[in-house]
Amino acid sequence: MRQSLTQQRPGGVALPDSVGSFNRRKRNSLYVTVTLLIVSVLILTVGLAATTRTQNVTVGGYYPGVILGFGSFLGIIGSNLIENKRQMLVASIVFISFGVIAAFCCAIVDGVFAARHIDLRPLYAGRCQYYSKSTTPPEAICHPQRRAPCTPKIKTNTCFCCDLYNCGNRVEISGGYYEYIDVSSCQDIIHLYHLLWSATILNIVGLFLGIITAAILGGFKDMTPSLPTLNCTVENAHPSVSYYSRPQVTSYNTYYHSTPHLPPYSAYDFQAVLTLNATSYLNTCM
Numbered sequence: 001m002r003q004s005l006t007q008q009r010p011g012g013v014a015l016p017d018s019v020g021s022f023n024r025r026k027r028n029s030l031y032v033t034v035t036l037l038i039v040s041v042l043i044l045t046v047g048l049a050a051t052t053r054t055q056n057v058t059v060g061g062y063y064p065g066v067i068l069g070f071g072s073f074l075g076i077i078g079s080n081l082i083e084n085k086r087q088m089l090v091a092s093i094v095f096i097s098f099g100v101i102a103a104f105c106c107a108i109v110d111g112v113f114a115a116r117h118i119d120l121r122p123l124y125a126g127r128c129q130y131y132s133k134s135t136t137p138p139e140a141i142c143h144p145q146r147r148a149p150c151t152p153k154i155k156t157n158t159c160f161c162c163d164l165y166n167c168g169n170r171v172e173i174s175g176g177y178y179e180y181i182d183v184s185s186c187q188d189i190i191h192l193y194h195l196l197w198s199a200t201i202l203n204i205v206g207l208f209l210g211i212i213t214a215a216i217l218g219g220f221k222d223m224t225p226s227l228p229t230l231n232c233t234v235e236n237a238h239p240s241v242s243y244y245s246r247p248q249v250t251s252y253n254t255y256y257h258s259t260p261h262l263p264p265y266s267a268y269d270f271q272a273v274l275t276l277n278a279t280s281y282l283n284t285c286m
Helices: 015-049 061-077 085-116 119-127 186-218 267-285
Strands: 005-009 128-131 156-161 180-181 231-234
Touching: 015 186, 061 085, 061 128, 061 186, 119 231, 128 186, 180 186
Parallel strands: none
Antiparallel strands: 005 231, 128 156, 156 180
């Protein structure tokens, strides 16, 4: 017996669309969390490189890299879980939110410091001098404008710029930092400048990417890979069959249903029969 089943869409969502939506959300969450993890590693690397470049300049913003990296790591783990997915993603969103705030603050600090406190014009002009350990004594003769010459004491492995030094009066520093301690050469100051701007740009990227990641994880944390209910209707129902009734068999023998064919009798035959019956009755009575 042939029967056909028709699948109805509960709530306007079919089975492939529901599974596809969950997989698409999961794939998007993994993409953004992995991207945020890569950006966090770059922020941490560039920030540490900028912080350890010199001894007296420690403004590299590597803290957002640690917080965002840990939050994105939790997001990757939570996206692949089923039972504790919501708790893990909530923790990831919290860490990413703190990382976004830290990235905003560090982007401002690094950008302002690189723009206001590092002047590369004396370095490009060649008016900064590097003093290594072999230099004895480490002193420089500076001639500031409208002042008498002064001889500042300089530490070893230091890049010193007399154009930015105002004879010990730190309030009237014209360009910002005038010495950079514990460097290998004055070229490290140029590298420090570029690293600070790179850290600023990466923190801005991490700021916006963290916001997008938190939003995507927030929409994915409550989704479960549950299958929708299938409502099936039977078009052709089974016929009712009685197991105690004998099946009707079509008979092709029409003998019991037709009238018998009698031989034809004439009026003489009937008269002979009556005469014979009367003679037999009279014989019986006598």
